[in-house]
Amino acid sequence: MSYPIIKRQPARQWMEAPQGVSGIPPGLEYMSSLDQLIVKQRVEFGEMLSGLEMRNKYDVLNSVGQQCYYAEEESEFCHRQWCGPMREYVMHISDNSQQEVMRVRHDFVCCVGCCWCATDSSCGYEIQIEAPVGNVIGYAKQQTSKWKPHIRIFDANRQPLYVVRGPCCGCQGVCCTDDVDFPIRDLTEQNVLGRMFKRWAGCGREMFTDADTFGVTFPVDMAINSKALLFGCLFLVDYMFYEQPKNNNH
Numbered sequence: 001m002s003y004p005i006i007k008r009q010p011a012r013q014w015m016e017a018p019q020g021v022s023g024i025p026p027g028l029e030y031m032s033s034l035d036q037l038i039v040k041q042r043v044e045f046g047e048m049l050s051g052l053e054m055r056n057k058y059d060v061l062n063s064v065g066q067q068c069y070y071a072e073e074e075s076e077f078c079h080r081q082w083c084g085p086m087r088e089y090v091m092h093i094s095d096n097s098q099q100e101v102m103r104v105r106h107d108f109v110c111c112v113g114c115c116w117c118a119t120d121s122s123c124g125y126e127i128q129i130e131a132p133v134g135n136v137i138g139y140a141k142q143q144t145s146k147w148k149p150h151i152r153i154f155d156a157n158r159q160p161l162y163v164v165r166g167p168c169c170g171c172q173g174v175c176c177t178d179d180v181d182f183p184i185r186d187l188t189e190q191n192v193l194g195r196m197f198k199r200w201a202g203c204g205r206e207m208f209t210d211a212d213t214f215g216v217t218f219p220v221d222m223a224i225n226s227k228a229l230l231f232g233c234l235f236l237v238d239y240m241f242y243e244q245p246k247n248n249n250h
Contacts, residue, residue, distance in 0.1 A: 014096040015066035024224050025131045027094075027101025030068045031227045035220040037061070037068065039234055040213045053080040056238075060093070060231075069093050069101070071235070083108065085125070085239040091232075103130040104232045106239070125240050129232035137225050140164075140233040142240065149182065149241065153229050161226065163189055164196060164233065166241070182237060184218070184230060194218040196234055198242065212242050 021029045031037075042057040060069035071093045079087035088108035094100045105128040124142035131137050136156050143150040149166030166182040182196040199213040216234050218227055 013066050015062050015068045017096070025101070025135070025137075025228075027099055028131060028224050028228055030062075030095070031224050031231075033220070034062055034068070034227070036063045036215060036217045037231055037234075038063070038213065038215045039071070039238075041238075055080070056091075067096070069095055079108065085243045086110065089239075091235050100133055101131065102228060102232065103133045104128070104235050105130070106236075125236060127232060127236045129229055131225070131228045138229045138232075140229070140236050142236075149237075151182075151233065151236065153233055155225075155229075160187055161229070162193065163187060164237075165189075166237075184216075193222075194230065196230070196237055198237075212238065214238055 015030055018029050018032055021032050024032060038061040040059045040061065042059065044054040044057075055075060056071075056073040058071040059067055060071060062068055071091055073089050073091055075087055075089035079089070086109060087106075089106050091104035092100050093102035093104070106125070109125075126139060126141040128136055129138050129140065138156055138161070139154045139158065140151055141154065143152050149164075151164040152160050153162040153164065154160055163185045164182050165185070167180060179197040179199055183192050184194040184196065185192055194217040196216045197214065199215065214234050214237065216230050218230055
């Protein structure tokens with residue numbers, strides 16, 4: 001597959017790029033002063049009216065609502081309609097100069113998602129994360145578990161770095177409007193370093209769209225590559241747990 005350059009759409013006020021930051025992959029300077037990123041999926045009215053799955057688009061914000069990045073999925077039409085989260089896709093992530101600074105890749109794999117056998121190379125969701133484009137900085141992969149979501153984050157040499165686990169039930173509804181938390185821990189799983197979460201979007205959006213809001217928190221002094229890996233993993237959480245139910249509703 002060949003992927004065209006994605007042009008971001010006009011949006012809210014953009015965060016000003018930090019100055020005097022060196023030794024960081026181009027475009028990731030924004031992350032140097034951040035301890036949180038909020039990812040808001042855009043509502044696709046064509047999807048609401050037609051029931052067809054459109055390419056996902058996201059605004060990425062800092063804690064005060066300024067936009068840091070824009071992300072857009074590139075995928076085949078038929079894959080989106082019939083393959084759900086198993087589809088092949090590339091997430092293009094660009095900064096305020098419309099420069100693509102990160103890329104998240106997911107290859108099509110048939111019959112994945114079973115938590116009991118997910119560690120097998122052919123039976124678990126996996127993404128590859130690049131920053132800048134073409135430079136692989138790591139991976140995030142679904143792991144074996146009895147029931148709860150279990151993801152591990154690896155560096156470019158596939159050495160494990162972090163463990164992400166989720167709740168038994170990640171559902172939200174009128175009677176359950178709290179954030180759904182996915183704590184981020186070190187390899188001992190004794191120390192919580194941050195969290196990924198899905199926010200309650202309100203009855204209308206939850207029932208009729210898959211335009212969700214996610215977030216990730218991490219220590220402000222964490223290495224930039226590690227922040228980028230956790231940010232990239234957030235898209236894996238979205239596709240694994242919050243894409244398929246809405247597609248079925250169509």
